[in-house]
Amino acid sequence: MTPSSQPPRSKTRPAGAGTKPARVASGGPKANRAPARAAATPPRQPRRTKPVRLGMGHPRRRARFLMVAVLFIFSLLAAQMFRIQGIDAATVAQQAYESRVAKVTTPAARGSIVSDDGTALAVTVERRNVTADATATAQYGNNNGVRTDAALRNAAEKIAPIVQADPNALYATLVKANAANSQFVYLVKDISPAQWKQINALGIPGIYSETVMKREYPQGTSVAPLVGWVNAAGVGSGGVEAMENKLLNGTPGVHVFERDAYGQPIATGESKDTPATPGESVKLTIDNDLQWYASNAIAAEVKKYNADDGSVVVLDLNGHIKAAASYPSFDNNNIGAATGNLNSLPFTQAYEPGSTSKLVTFSALLQEGTTTPTSQFTVPNRLQRGTKTLQDSHNHATLSLTSAGIVAESSNIGTVLAGEQMDPATMYSYMKKFGYGASTGVGFPGESGGLLANYSKWDAAQRYTVLYGQGLSTTLLQQASVAQTIANKGVRTPLSLIAGTSTDGQTWTAPQDSRTPTRVVSEQVAQEMTTMMEGVVDDKNGTAPSAKVAGYNVAGKTGTADRYSVIAHGYRGHVASFVGFAPVDNPQYIVAVMVDNPKSGSIFGGDIAAPVFSQIMGYALHRGGAPLDTTKPTLFPTTWDHKTESDD
Structure with a gap:
């Protein structure tokens, strides 16, 4: 191949250092070859040296960095130490103290x-x-500090x-x-x-x-x-x-x-x-023995007559509550197991009292001079008033009763005949004076004041039924207060449950009480009412001879009321009650008994509540050493001879 036939190079190196001369075509004489170097190669220029850069991996650079970091950390520590020991010394010390201090609340008795x-x-x-x-x-x-189940x-x-x-x-x-x-x-x-x-x-x-x-x-x-x-x-x-x-x-x-760190008290540490x-301790007016006796007596009677519940209140003449018992009860040592009504029923249970409320009606009539204990009334077997036909607890022939006889025999019809002689406004005022429609002021939680509508709202029937204790409601405590007023010669004394308070259990301070005794009826009227109430326990004419207490003259009043049932939205069942005091000439105690909804045997207050009254009153009088009565009561006549009066 000739040089002219050789393909041209796509790139040629520039002349100068490192450039080789073109080769002579092969096959030509050696003398004709071009010289190896057409010209002398100029000398290379020495390469300029760059400064050495030290990276992070270089020991000197690493040493400098570490030194700066250490100095920075020490400066932070120094600043923190200055703050802790100088500026915030008190705050930090307090925080350290609080971190090791425990506070335990000591319960107060x-x-x-x-x-x-x-x-x-x-x-x-x-x-x-x-x-x-x-x-x-x-x-x-375990001395080695290892936790084991065997130790537990x-x-x-x-x-x-x-x-x-x-x-x-x-x-x-x-x-x-x-x-x-x-x-x-x-x-x-x-x-x-x-x-x-x-x-x-x-x-x-x-x-x-x-x-x-x-x-x-x-x-x-x-x-x-x-x-x-x-x-x-x-x-x-x-x-x-x-x-x-x-x-x-x-x-x-x-x-x-x-x-310490384990929660144990430090023996030499601060303790404060x-x-x-x-x-403070609270002393009640309650006689514990009398309370116990009353509680057992009412429990037995509730069980005997298969009643829903029963209550007893015992007062002294000064209005101190000596017992307030109710059954069923519960064990307050195990309140979690208690069921039913946990309230004290004498304070909280309002019911229609029935005939015990006749004490209010006749007290008002006597005080206003509308009737006397011997006023005469002809009492038929039925009486129509308004839309209601009134009747007594039992059928009877037409009776000739005095006011005292009406109370003794607890005649509803007779009470209406006597009570309707007084205008409703006046009768209402006496109900209020005796404490109806308001709580007693004892302050007991949940105490009811009963229900007494204003006389202006009484309907045609209620105007008459309230006279014998239906169409209104009271608590047993209120009924006991009525009897206490009569026993206290006509003066209503505020009832009390708290006798005093004490910080040491030795010296007792009586509570402040702004309530004051109020006269409701005269002493003469109270005495007349007392004598009429004695007739209630008379063997011959009274409804509650079983209320008698051997050796003492007793005054009282039975109650047998129709019971209003919230569930039935009407009257269903009865409430049997008795309230009274003794001895008549020097009253020591007032006892009120109520048995709610008896379902076995009798329904009458004279049969159910009166015997419980006798038991509790007898226990209280004998235990208190009350002198026995030596005279028999002189009672008002309970009937009158219709023929004799007509002839006169």
Whole structure:
């Protein structure tokens, strides 16, 4: 191939250093070859050296960086130390102190409730709950600090006999808590301080006690609805406990102490106590023995007659409530198991009293001079008034009764014939004076004032039925107050339940009371009413000879009322009652008894309530040593001779 036939190079190197000369075509004579270098190659210029750059990986650069970082960190530490020790020294010290200080609330003892002679009705006792730090208890007996189930088993078996508990149950509680790394679990609740002392002496790590105050009621069911109970938070939730909760509650204290990292008190650390202030104690007017007796008596009668419930009130002449019992009752030591109505029925249950209310009607009539004890009335078997046909508790021929006879035989028709002589407004005013339509002012929680419509709202039938205690309602306490007014020579004395309060249980301060006694009827009218009430227990003409008390003259009044049923939206069943006082010449006690809806045997107050009155009154008088009466009562005539009067 000739040079001309060789394909041209696409690129040619520039002349100069490193450029090779073109080769001579092969096959030509050697002499004719071009020289190896057409010209001398100029010398290379030396390459300029760049400065060495030090990267982060270079030791000198790394050393500088570390030095700056260390200096920066030390400057931060210095600034922080200056702030802590200089500027914020007090604040930081306080924070450190608070981090190791524990505050434990010391519960305050709730004040006691006692009867008139100091018998405990409600008291607060100290109890202990045992708690455990299972992570510490699991090291019991292990010097190497290792947690084992065997240590928990050992602790459970030592504690169980002291608290009469199942060791397996205690063990299971500890194991579960330890597995969860729990430092707090309740192991046993409600043990005595003496039991805790024995447990503490075992020296088991992680076992602590929590002081709690427990309310106890030594008298149990006999006084439970009256005294009431406290809830889980220690707040009075019924009866006197709720009524006087503010006084009974104390002020909790605080125990402050320093503790180590394991929660244990530091022996040389600061300890400070703000003692708890106990609540005040409350003394009631209640006679505990009489309360117990009344509670048992009414319970037996309710059961005997298969009644829904029953109540008893006992007052003294000064209006002090000596007993307020009701059945069914409950155990306020175990309030969680209590069922039914937990209220004190003498205060809270309003019912239509029936014939015991005739005491108000005839007191008003006598006071206004409308009738006298011997006023004469012809009493038919039926009487039409308004849209209602009135009748007595039993059918009878036309009777010739005096006012005293109407009360003794408890004639509804006779009461209407006498009462309709007085205008409704005046009769209403006497009902109000005797306390109808308003609570007694005792202050008992949930106390009812009964129902008494204004006379202007009485319908055609009610204008007459209220005269014999239907179409209005009262509590048993209000009925007892009516009898107390008559026994107290016509003066209505405010009823009271609280005798006094005390901070030391020794000196008692009577509560302030702005209520004052009020005269309702004259002493003469009260005496006439008393004599008429004596006729009620007369063997010959009265409706309640079973109310008699051997050795004492008794004055009283029966009640047998139609019972209004909320469920039936009308009248269904009856209410049997009796209210009275003795001895007549020097009254010591007023007793009121009510049995609600008796369903077996009799329905009459003279048969059901009067015997309970006799039992309770007899017990009270004999126990109190009341002198026996030596004279028989002189009664008003209860009937009149119609023929003789006509001839005259």
